[in-house]
Amino acid sequence: MSVPRTLQLPPGVTKSFELGGLHGDVAMLSAKAIGPSKGKVLLIPGWTGSKEDFLPLLPLLAAAGYDATAYDQAGQYESDPGDDYTLESYARGALRLAQMDSSRTHLLGHSFGGLVAQQAALIDPPQVRSLSLLCSGPGALGDSPTRPLRRVVDAIGKVPLLQIHQLREQGIKRPAQITAFLAKRFTANDPRSLRAMTQLLIDAPDVVDAVRATGVPTWVGRGTDDDAWPHDVQEMMAKRLGTEIAVVPDSAHSPAVENPEALMQAWLPFLEAH
Template sequence: MSVPRTLELPAGVRSEVLAGLDGDIAALSASAVGTRVGHVLLVPGWTGSKEDFTPVLPLLAAAGYDVTAYDQAGQYESAPAADYSLERYAANALHLSRAVSADGSHVLGHSFGGLVAQQAAVLGAADLRTLSLLCSGPGALGDDDRRPLKKLVAAIGKVPLLQLHELREQGVKRPAQITSFLAKRFTANDPRSLRAMTQLLIDAPDVVEQVAATGLPVWVGRGADDDAWPHDVQADMAGRLGTRIHVVPDSAHSPAVENPAALVDAWLPFLKEHS
């Protein structure tokens, strides 16, 4: 879960509603400053939202990119859907890419969003310019004592989402505005979407070989202290995709919030090379 440090939108960042495959998609967007060099589509992770990317939107816009971050179907402010398969999440990403950019998008997926982005590459590489994976992995994250996802899957739909959120946040001190936002975001999720995403973190397939076969340029990065997919697993994934992993200093699982300037500095040369 990415935790924003402020809810105030930077200058040049706007809220908008896009037409998704299954209903309205809530988004945050920014337009390129000066000469436009491309479009970036940002896919959030499990229990996340478009707000996870707010700090990087103006930085990418300043570098000449139109940028769109969105809530996935059934996530926070986007409409629910009937189908919460990984393929459908990916189809929505491809649909949005086509809708907002005539020349394809540089797509970045964060955490669970990386699984969606990989599937989008497999299903529609022609609609993408590049693929970037941030704090993500080659497939399922898995279930263990530290992250008992199977128990959460069983609880969703039986236990109120607010109660589940409060259990996750127990003992954590945050500014009141951020505490309120996190509770609102978690409880606004369609439980079916949240359950599906959680189950996919348990059993999503490894499609790295299919991604590599597309020939899309790939960038892989993580925070220095990322605590989701093991560091060696991410490094191995990068190698299988023909690249190396970029480590963002002074950040953990959410570099876009924790150190946005360093993230963009590490990522921008790749984007410009392929724009």
């Protein structure tokens, strides 16, 4: 989960709903390129996240010449629920947005969104201009004492979502506006989608070798203090994809929020090269 530091839309960022997405209406935040467009970027959020996780990044991408869009996945926060919550279905939802015009798309997936982005590259390599994996992994994150995902799976549908959220946030102090937003976002999730995403974090397959075989250019990055997939696992994933991992300073699992300028500095040369 990423925690936005502000919910105010930066200049040039607009909120909209794409009607008739793969699973219904899709909630989006977008920023148009300043000057001639160099291409389009689609930002895929992670588990318990949302399009707001990329708020600071959108204007930076626009200033760099890219049309950028972040969205809520099916059943996530403000997007309509779906009737199929497989990893392939989430990926096809991303591809539906990517195919809104005829141009190819740079995909960036954060955390669980990286698993979705990898699947999208496998389904339709010609549509994916480049693939970027931020604080993500080659497959399942897995259950652990510090991240008891199986307990979350078991609780969803039996325990109110607000109660699950409050247990996760217990003892954490945040600004009142952010606290309210996090509770609203978590409880707005379709429980079926949240449960499916959680289960996929437990058992999603490793498809990295198949992703490399597509030939889609790939970038891998993480925050210095990322606490999700182990650092050596992410480094090995990057090597298997034929690249080196970029480490974003002064950030943890959410560089797009914690240090968006440094993230852009690390990522932009890759975008411009492809």
